[in-house]
Structure formats: structure tokens, C-alpha cells
Amino acid sequence: xxxxxxAQISNxxxxxxxxxxxxxxxxHAAEWAFARKVADEExxxxxxxxxxxxxxxxxxxxxxxRFSRVGVTLTILAAALLAxxxxxxxxxxxxxxxxxxxxxxxAGVTVALITYLGLVWKxxxxxxxxxxxxxxxxxxxxxxxxxxxxxxxxPALDSYWFEIHVSAVMLAGAFFLVGAAASVxxxxxxxxxxxxxxxxxxxxxxxxxVMDKLAYRVNAMAFPLWTFGALIAGPIWAHYAWGRYWGxxxxxxxxxxxxIVYAGYLHARATAGWKGRRAAYFCLIGFxxxxxxxxxxxxxxxxxxxxxx
Amino acid sequence: MNPSTQASELTPRExxxxxxxxxxxxxxxxxxxxxxxxxxxxGSLVPQRGVDARTVQAFFQDHPTLAxxxxxxxxxxxxxxxxxxxxxxxxxxxxxxxxxxRISVYARxxxxxxxxxxxxxxxxxxxxxxxxxxxxxxxxxxxxxxLVRTRVDVVQTDAGAELRAEKGYLRxxxxxxxxxxxxxxxxxxxxxxxxxxxxxxxVTEGDGFSNTLSxxxxxxxxxxxxxDALPPFGLLVDRMIAEFQPEGPQxxxxxxxxxxxxxxxxxxxxxxxxxxxxxxxxxLDGGDVFLIGQGYAPVIRVTDAEGEIVFDDAVIFLPxxxxxxxxxxxxxxxxxxxxxxxQGFFMPTAVSAGxxxxxxxxxxxxxxxxxxLRMWTGDLGLDDGTPQSVYTLQKDQMTEVLDDNGExxxxxxxxxxxxxxxxxxxxxxxxxRRFARLQIADVPAKSLPLAxxxxxxxxxxxSLMVRPRRTWIKATTRNDGxxxxxxxxxxxxxxxxxxxxxxxxxxxxxxxxxxxxATLDTSKENPT
Numbered sequence: 042x043x044x045x046x047x048a049q050i051s052n053x054x055x056x057x058x059x060x061x062x063x064x065x066x067x068x069h070a071a072e073w074a075f076a077r078k079v080a081d082e083e084x085x086x087x088x089x090x091x092x093x094x095x096x097x098x099x100x101x102x103x104x105x106x107r108f109s110r111v112g113v114t115l116t117i118l119a120a121a122l123l124a125x126x127x128x129x130x131x132x133x134x135x136x137x138x139x140x141x142x143x144x145x146x147x148a149g150v151t152v153a154l155i156t157y158l159g160l161v162w163k164x165x166x167x168x169x170x171x172x173x174x175x176x177x178x179x180x181x182x183x184x185x186x187x188x189x190x191x192x193x194x195x196p197a198l199d200s201y202w203f204e205i206h207v208s209a210v211m212l213a214g215a216f217f218l219v220g221a222a223a224s225v226x227x228x229x230x231x232x233x234x235x236x237x238x239x240x241x242x243x244x245x246x247x248x249x250x251v252m253d254k255l256a257y258r259v260n261a262m263a264f265p266l267w268t269f270g271a272l273i274a275g276p277i278w279a280h281y282a283w284g285r286y287w288g289x290x291x292x293x294x295x296x297x298x299x300x301i302v303y304a305g306y307l308h309a310r311a312t313a314g315w316k317g318r319r320a321a322y323f324c325l326i327g328f329x330x331x332x333x334x335x336x337x338x339x340x341x342x343x344x345x346x347x348x349x350x
Numbered sequence: 351m352n353p354s355t356q357a358s359e360l361t362p363r364e365x366x367x368x369x370x371x372x373x374x375x376x377x378x379x380x381x382x383x384x385x386x387x388x389x390x391x392x393g394s395l396v397p398q399r400g401v402d403a404r405t406v407q408a409f410f411q412d413h414p415t416l417a418x419x420x421x422x423x424x425x426x427x428x429x430x431x432x433x434x435x436x437x438x439x440x441x442x443x444x445x446x447x448x449x450x451x452r453i454s455v456y457a458r459x460x461x462x463x464x465x466x467x468x469x470x471x472x473x474x475x476x477x478x479x480x481x482x483x484x485x486x487x488x489x490x491x492x493x494x495x496x497l498v499r500t501r502v503d504v505v506q507t508d509a510g511a512e513l514r515a516e517k518g519y520l521r522x523x524x525x526x527x528x529x530x531x532x533x534x535x536x537x538x539x540x541x542x543x544x545x546x547x548x549x550x551x552x553v554t555e556g557d558g559f560s561n562t563l564s565x566x567x568x569x570x571x572x573x574x575x576x577x578d579a580l581p582p583f584g585l586l587v588d589r590m591i592a593e594f595q596p597e598g599p600q601x602x603x604x605x606x607x608x609x610x611x612x613x614x615x616x617x618x619x620x621x622x623x624x625x626x627x628x629x630x631x632x633x634l635d636g637g638d639v640f641l642i643g644q645g646y647a648p649v650i651r652v653t654d655a656e657g658e659i660v661f662d663d664a665v666i667f668l669p670x671x672x673x674x675x676x677x678x679x680x681x682x683x684x685x686x687x688x689x690x691x692x693q694g695f696f697m698p699t700a701v702s703a704g705x706x707x708x709x710x711x712x713x714x715x716x717x718x719x720x721x722x723l724r725m726w727t728g729d730l731g732l733d734d735g736t737p738q739s740v741y742t743l744q745k746d747q748m749t750e751v752l753d754d755n756g757e758x759x760x761x762x763x764x765x766x767x768x769x770x771x772x773x774x775x776x777x778x779x780x781x782x783r784r785f786a787r788l789q790i791a792d793v794p795a796k797s798l799p800l801a802x803x804x805x806x807x808x809x810x811x812x813s814l815m816v817r818p819r820r821t822w823i824k825a826t827t828r829n830d831g832x833x834x835x836x837x838x839x840x841x842x843x844x845x846x847x848x849x850x851x852x853x854x855x856x857x858x859x860x861x862x863x864x865x866x867x868a869t870l871d872t873s874k875e876n877p878t
Contacts (some may be wrong), residue, residue: 190599196607200629254850261814265807273803281629284640284789285548286796287539289401289429291394301387305380307814312376330387338394 047133048191051126055147058122059181062154062174065115069171072108076242105245112170113161119177120154127151133191139207140194142339146184149335150177153215156259160219166255168246172222180218183336202278209270210296214331216263217303220256221328224321227252231318253317256324257310264303271296291341295334302327373440374447382441389437393428396420400427400570442536449529456522463503464514467822471842476856479840484867486510489825489839492866496859497821510826510837517819518846524812531806538798547571547580547637548791553587554647554664555783560584561637561790581636581792585613586621590784592644594715602673602713609641609786626788636792643787645669646676646696648721648765648779654685655774661685664783667696667721668741674698674714679743680723681730685775689730692761692777693743694723709762719782723761725751727773818846821859839863 042050127148131138138144157173160166194203231249233239246252275296276286287293306323309315360368372378397405406426410417424431471477482489490504493513500517549569553559561580563569571577593606608627614620615634624632632639645667652661660682667678675697682690697711700720709720728748731738738744751772753759761769761777768778822842829835841863843856 192598192600192603193595193605195604196628202629265811265814268803268807268810273800273807277800278629280796281631284631284638284642284791285793286799289393289398294390294394298387298390301383301390305383305387308376308380308383312380315376315380341395 042132044133044135044191047129051129051133051191054122054126054129055181055185058119058126059178059185061115061122062119062177062181065112065119066171066174066178068108068112068115069174072105072112073171073242073245075108076105076245077240109167109170112174113158113167116154116170116174117158119174120151120158123147123151123154130191134193136194137204137208138191139204139211140198141189142187142336143184143189145207145211145335146180146187149211149214149218150180150184152212153177153180153218156215157219157222160255160259164255166223169219169222169226169252169255172225173219176218176222180332180335183332187336187339197282200278200281202274202281206270206274206278209266209274211270213263213266213270214335216259216266217328217331220260220263221325223252223256223259224324224328227256228318228321228325231321249317253321256321260303260306260324260327264307267296267300267303272300291338292334295330295338299327299330299334302330370447373444376448379441379444379448382437382444386437386441389434390428392425396425396428398426398428400429403568438536442533445529445532449526452522453526456526459522460519464501464516464820466505466514467512467824467842471822471824471840474842474844475848476843476845476852477841478856478860479838480860480864481836481838482864482867483835484837484870485835486825486827486837488867488870489823489837489863492863492870493823496862496866500821507824507826510824512825513821513823515821515823518816519818520812521816521818521847522813524809524814524816527809528806528813531802531809534802535799535806538795538800538802541795541798542572542793544572544574545795546791546793547575547577548789548793550642550787550789552645552666552785552787553585554666554785555587555590557664558584558586559788566790581634582617583613583615583634583637584617585611585632585639587611587786588623590644590786592715592784594713596715602715604672604714607641607644609644609788611639613639626786637790638792640789640791641786642789643669645674645785645787646698646716646719647783647785648678648696648719649781649783650680650692650721651768651776651778651780652680652682652685652690653775654682654690656686657775658684658686660690662780664785666741666785672714673711675711677741678721679741681732681740681743683730683732688727688773689748690771691726691728691730691743691745691748692723693726694721694761696721716782719765721761721763721779723763723777724758725761725771727751817849820844820846823863 127138127144130144130147134140139148153173154177157166157169161170226246227249230239230243230246230252233243234249275293279288279293280286302323306320306327309320309323397409399406409426420426424433428434468474471479484492490511490513493515494502494504497513497515497517500515501519502513502515505512505514547570549566551559551566559565561583563577563580569577587609589610591606591608591610592604595601595603595605606627608625610623610625611632612621612623613632613634614622626632626639626641628641631641646669647664647666649664650661651659654660661680661684665678665680667676669676675695677695678693680690680692682692697709697718697720698715699711699713699717700709701712701718702709709722726743726745726748731744731747751759753772759772763769763777763779765779765782768776770776820843824840824842825837827835827837841856841860843852843859845852
């Protein structure tokens with residue numbers, strides 16, 4: 042196959058993956074919608090108390106459960122397509138496909154989906170699937186808007202620190218995504234719990250404490266990775282490429298801000314009076330600052346990382 | 351005396367203590383962390399002097415009223431502004447106030463023995479009981495063996511014995527190491543900022559550079575750096591190689607930049623060769639030389655009306671963008687009868703679509719290099735003593751030379767071409783050279799922040815991954831009705847960081863313990 046053909050396959054796989062992920066999101070949305078409907082019907086039948094779960098036989102599998110499974114299956118398909126897209130992109134460009142924002146977003150969402158699926162396999166966290174799919178779509182949209190044809194790297198990126206720095210940052214970003222998704226649901230759930238008003242949709246989700254724990258776990262993995270990628274590997278490479286290890290370039294500023302906010306998250310979670318809701322807000326602010334350092338900086342400013350466009 | 355005012359009045363000592371407590375509380379630390387994040391934002395939106403001084407100048411020109419106001423707030427040098435410094439100094443103080451007491455608490459905890467068992471194990475997150483025929487001592491010994499890498503005490507009690515165990519001391523150690531490392535990083539960064547220097551110089555192929563202040567186009571140094579003490583190295587740019595993607599979707603994108611230099615580390619040393627490229631600087635004693643840019647420097651020769659060669663030099667044309675459309679100025683102060691000035695552009699690959707269509711450059715490599723110049727005569731203004739940039743032409747005492755149609759005269763030259771000037775004399779595009787934009791910098795104690803952040807990362811991971819756990823085993827003996835001795839064992843586990851795995855871990859610990867005791871039992875029954 043020629044390089045052009047690989048590039049073509051990569052592009053088709055990317056588009057297909059985006060569509061499939063959108064369908065996965067729709068499936069999870071349907072899961073939530075049907076949870077409401079089923080609950081309404083149940084309410085009509087039984088007026089007091091929650092219904093005991095029906096035995097899981099082939100026919101009586103709750104419709105919500107089926108939609109959840111469809112969602113996970115579609116996410117697996119989307120992740121596989123994205124992986125194909127990333128690999129063929131690398132073959133087309135004859136290098137590690139992390140050389141620009143498009144490739145970063147593509148690979149980041151791939152890793153985020155694989156992380157999520159791994160967590161589904163191990164801890165049954167499919168409840169977070171809808172939000173993960175939504176965040177994934179947002180980032181795929183961002184990276185599509187920065188599409189560039191596959192090609193070789195500019196000389197500044199020609200360093201082994203390129204793979205180390207970018208992959209560490211990307212991995213951290215993927216974990217941040219999963220953590221933020223869990224925190225969103227946590228905030229919704231904890232609000233309902235505090236009002237003692239856990240509706241039929243929310244009842245499908247695990248307790249707030251479980252969501253909080255998932256968010257903490259992935260963020261506790263992401264934070265050292267981010268520290269390494271953005272504050273160790275980045276400055277070392279910056280020293281070789283630009284002649285200084287830290288120069289308050291807009292991207293560096295926002296990487297630093299992201300680091301501070303996640304440090305705040307870890308502290309908040311260990312502090313009485315801040316753990317729980319406030320910590321979750323830190324996590325979400327952190328994810329927003331991460332997205333800004335990935336995308337917003339290049340949108341608004343120039344800076345040295347502008348080749349990442 | 352009014353008792354209410356008496357109660358609210360604090361002695362200075364109490365007040366200081368109160369302030370210190372407030373400052374070192376986690377709430378304040380979190381608030382300061384967020385404040386630092388917010389304070390860092392404007393520096394990424396407003397151009398910064400230390401990052402890009404030229405953009406700051408442009409900003410002043412574009413926003414004549416807004417810019418001075420922002421300047422008064424320190425918005426053009428956020429990261430060295432008093433308010434930014436105030437926030438991080440308070441944060442540092444809060445950090446010190448937090449870790450110093452914790453270090454002494456940790457030192458005491460390191461020496462302390464594991465605490466005694468709580469009376470009621472059922473309140474612990476994990477507990478279990480079993481009975482065995484093994485003796486109390488055997489249970490204790492088995493427990494000791496099962497608890498690897500754990501601090502264990504065995505204490506005799508009235509009814510039997512109690513084993514107290516604690517592990518996971520590394521968690522708090524990691525935590526402390528991480529926070530101390532942040533201080534180390536900041537000290538390292540501060541040392542670097544105070545004693546560093548950084549400058550940039552554009553050196554044309556064939557030209558040399560010696561490390562003295564006058565040779566720099568830009569120079570910045572830390573307040574404590576003595577710029578007279580620049581290390582005395584020198585270098586000669588033999589060749590500047592710039593390659594661009596010749597085809598494909600990324601046609602024209604940079605492919606390889608490399609400056610081949612000959613350098614001497616100290617005057618009188620034997621010259622050595624080095625190839626500086628974008629990710630491989632030349633490291634010398636007292637400074638690193640980085641290649642941070644390149645461009646074109648056409649060699650121009652000007653003869654005046656009297657036939658004298660009054661200018662013969664490479665002229666640096668500054669690239670305006672990635673297409674390497676470059677702008678430059680030629681000043682000929684020695685021309686007679688009047689001084690000459692030329693200003694114009696350089697195109698590496700000029701293409702003209704038709705006679706009327708403007709010429710444009712289509713590729714950054716020098717395939718069809720062309721310079722286009724306009725000409726001024728008069729006084730260049732070099733003699734009045736005010737410094738002026740070599741890249742701009744001061745035209746207020748000069749008049750532009752016009753062609754026969756009364757339009758500004760256009761000079762367009764390819765390499766080797768020359769053109770006769772209206773007042774007599776010629777201008778010739780002799781040769782095309784490149785220039786290297788080199789950055790020379792030295793930041794002392796670079797390894798201190800690196801070591802700090804690396805050790806800090808290890809500490810951070812320890813503090814996130816190590817799970818402190820306390821385990822207690824109580825064993826008491828009683829005789830059952832038949833006279834056989836039975837030991838009842840109860841095990842309690844307390845994780846100082848709550849975990850889901852506690853019951854599973856406890857389960858496997860109990861199984862292990864019982865199995866060990868069972869093998870003891872059988873070996874006792876069947877002595878060999």
C-alpha cells in the first residue's frame with residue numbers, strides 16, 4: 042500500500058469512528074431515556090417502593106440494560122476504528138502519529154476509550170459511558186477542526202523527547218477525560234442524593250461515593266503522568282529545542298495551570314470540608330484547563346507550540 | 351474594663367499565631383493554589399516582555415491607551431510582577447508552615463511503636479475470627495511471618511497476647527519529599543533566574559561570533575549576572591543548511607536546519623567542528639549555543655557615481671513568515687555625492703503569473719531568489735549619535751528615487767545581476783548566503799530543578815500508591831470441655847486510606863494464617 046492509501050484509510054476510519062462513537066452516545070442516551078420510561082411504567086404497576094430487579098433471562102433483560110450493552114459494544118467498535126486510524130496515520134506519515142493537534146486528539150481519545158473499556162471490563166463502569174462518549178466526541182471535533190494531511194515532522198519535533206513528552210501528556214489527558222466524566226455524574230448524583238430525590242435515571246447509576254472513587258483513581262494516575270510529561274519531559278526537551286527549559290510560553294502557562302488545579306483537586310479530596318462536591322469541581326475545572334491548554338491556546342494565541350496547529 | 355473587648359483583644363503574639371494558623375491551613379493553601387492558577391492566566395493572553403518583546407511593542411502601538419494601563423498593572427511581565435510574586439511567596443510560606451510541623455510529627459511516628467488494638471474489632475472496616483489448636487505463641491509467630499515489611503510488636507496480655515502491626519510509613523514520607531521537592535525546584539529556578547544570561551545573534555555564513563556583549567542583537571541577563579564575565583568562546587558559521595519538504599501535502603515545510611560551525615572554547619584553543627541543529631545545541635563551558643532560526647543574507651555590492659565600491663557585504667533579510675518572504679535594508683553611508691539607502695524584500699522562489707500580476711514567493715527554499723528594492727538618497731541620519739536599528743531605514747532626511755514615469759524606482763535583481771542606478775553607479779546581487787540565528791544561553795543550577803521535580807515525582811507516586819495499614823491479632827486460650835486447648839484468634843484491620851479491597855485482603859490474610867497454623871499442627875502430630 043502507498044502512503045496515500047494509508048492516509049486515506051486513516052481518514053475514513055477516523056470519520057467512521059466518530060459516527061460510531063456518536064451512535065454509542067445515542068445508545069447511552071436511550072438507556073437513560075428508557076430508564077425514565079420504565080420507571081414510570083413501574084410506578085403505574087407498583088405504587089410503593091422500588092421494584093425488585095427482574096431475573097436476568099434472555100427475554101426480560103431490561104431494555105435499559107440492552108441499550109447499555111449496545112453502547113459499550115459501539116464504543117468498542119469506535120475504539121477499534123480509532124486505533125486503526127491512528128496506526129494507519131503513523132504508517133502514512135512514517136513516524137509516531139503524535140506530531141500535531143489532530144493526531145494528538147485522535148490518539149488521546151483512542152487511549153481514553155481503551156482506558157474506559159478496561160475499567161468497564163474490570164470494574165463495570167459502563168454507567169460513565171455516555172459522558173465519556175460525549176467528551177470523546179467533543180475532542181474528536183476539536184482535532185478534526187485542526188486536520189492537516191499526514192506528513193513528516195518539522196525539525197523542532199525531531200527528538201526522542203517528542204515521543205516521551207507527547208505520549209505522557211496524552212495518556213494523562215486520556216485519564217483526565219475519564220475522571221472528569223465520572224465527576225460530572227458524581228455531581229449530578231450527589232445533588233440528587235442530598236435532596237433525597239434520586240430519580241429513575243440516576244437510580245441506574247452507582248452511589249455517588251463509587252463515582253467519586255473512580256474519578257480519584259484515574260486522576261491519581263493522571264497527575265504523576267502529567268507532572269512527568271508537562272513538567273519534566275517538556276522542560277528537558279524545551280531546553281534542547283528552544284534553549285530554555287521554561288519560558289512562560291502560553292502552552293507552558295496552561296500546562297502549569299492545569300497542574301495547579303489538579304494538585305488542588307488532590308489536596309481538596311484529602312481535606313475535610315472540601316472533599317466531595319468541591320473536589321469534583323476542582324476536577325472539572327482541571328479538565329477544562331487541560332482542554333484549553335490542548336486546544337484553546339492554539340486557537341487564541343501563537344506561542345512556540347504553534348506548529349501543533 | 352469591658353469584658354467583651356477584653357475577650358476579643360489579642361496580644362501581638364496571639365495575633366501572629368492566629369495569622370500563622372490561617373496561612374498554614376489547608377483552606378488557605380487551596381485558595382492560594384487557585385489564585386495562582388488564575389493569576390497565571392493573563393500572562394498567556396497578553397504578550398510578555400520576557401517571551402516576545404516585539405509583540406509587546408506592537409501591542410503598545412495598537413492599543414495606545416490600554417497598553418500603559420496594563421503596563422502599570424504589570425500585565426506585560428506577569429510572572430515577575432509583585433502581585434504574582436506575592437501569591438507564590440505566600441503559597442511557599444504556607445507550604446513551609448505545613449511541612450515543618452509534619453516533618454516533626456513524622457519523625458515521632460517513625461520512632462513510635464504500632465498502637466494498641468482497639469477493644470472492639472467489629473467497628474473496624476475489616477475483622478474476622480477463628481479458632482485453632484495452635485498455641486498463642488505459635489499464632490503470634492505465624493502472624494509475624496505473614497506480615498512482611500511491617501512494623502510488628504507482640505505484647506502479652508492477661509488472657510493471651512496481642513500483635514500490633516503497622517505498615518505504609520512511606521506514604522507520608524513520599525508526601526513530605528514531594529512538598530520539599532517543590533521548594534527545591536523553586537530555589538533552583540530562582541538561582542537560574544538570578545545568574546543566567548540569554549542572548550541572540552544572527553551570524554551569516556562565513557562570519558564569526560565571539561561571545562561579547564557587543565556581538566549580540568538581543569541580550570538579557572539575571573540581575574546578579576556580570577555581563578563583563580561572559581565566557582570567552584567564539585565560533586565561525588561555516589555553512590547554514592536549510593532543507594524544506596520538496597513535495598507532498600507538506601511542501602515547503604521545514605525539513606532540516608543545521609549550522610556547521612567551527613568553534614574555540616577558549617582563545618588559543620585548537621578550533622573544533624560541530625553541527626548545531628534544532629534539537630542538538632553546542633554545549634560549551636559557560637553557555638550553550640542553540641540554533642533557533644535561519645534566513646537569507648544576499649551579498650550586495652554597490653558602486654557609487656565615482657566608480658568606488660562603497661558597499662560589499664552580506665545583508666541579513668529578516669524572514670516575515672514561513673514562506674521566507676524577507677525584508678531588509680541596505681545603508682550606504684560612504685556613497686558620494688549623497689548617502690544611499692535601499693529598502694525592500696527578498697523572495698527565495700519568486701514566481702510571476704503574468705506581466706501585471708505581482709511577483710510572489712511559492713517555496714521557502716532558494717530556487718529562484720530575487721530581491722526587490724526601492725532606493726532613497728539623502729542623509730541616513732547615522733551621524734547624529736542616536737542609535738538606530740540596522741533593519742529600518744530612517745527616511746525623514748531622504749528622498750525616494752523615482753523612475754522616468756515618476757513612479758518609485760523598482761530594482762529587481764537575481765544572483766549575478768546588476769543594475770545601473772539613476773544617479774550613476776551600480777547595485778549588484780553578488781551571491782546568496784544564509785544566516786543562522788543563534789541563541790546563546792547559560793542557566794546555572796539547571797540540574798537542581800530537574801532533580802527536584804524528579805525526586806518529587808517519586809515522592810508523589812509513593813504518597814498516592816502506598817496504603818498505610820494497621821493490623822491487630824488478638825489470641826486468647828481457653829480449654830474446651832474435653833480438656834483440649836483451643837486458641838481463639840481475632841484479626842482486625844484498619845486502612846488509614848479507605849479501600850474497597852480491605853475485606854478481600856483480610857480474607858486472604860486469614861486463610862494464610864490458618865494454613866500456616868494448620869501445617870504447624872500436622873507437623874506437630876507427625877514428628878519425623
